[in-house]
Amino acid sequence: MAKDWKLPRKGSCRCGALSFEVTVAPMMTAACHCRGCQKMASSAYSLTMMVPEDGFAVTRGEPVLGGLKGEEVQHFFCPSCLTWVFSKPKRLPGFVNLRSSMLDDTSDIAPFIETCTEDKLAFAETGAPRSFEKFPGPDDFGPLLHAFGEWAAR
């Protein structure tokens, strides 16, 4: 049986000036240990919920770009409190990587995968059942999405 994701889900930045809504089930939940995430999240790792772009909408506020403003990924922040709220990776067109700790209800955002464990801080534990030293390759992606569906419904 598919998991009930209690859609639609709402969330916001630290100050509430930027709000959003998720209307479709996530494809993946993840934690990333890379140095970029450690710095942007001001923490040991970032938390992600990957949702199709057409199932994600900003409902309040105008996000601003932050982080590394490179070609590969755009990072969107609240214009007022400057919280990192979501990203759009160019290598995954059509998807939004939402920082899942922004959701009002964080009871079920545990990561299924953790990435870039080569940069992991020694004490940092996420509980994710699947670990990758770097990012999973394109060939891993399909099987991982399938495995996530089964894991989330457990």
Ligand SMILES: [Zn+2]
């Ligand atoms: Zn804010």
Ligand SMILES: [Zn+2]
């Ligand atoms: Zn990262």
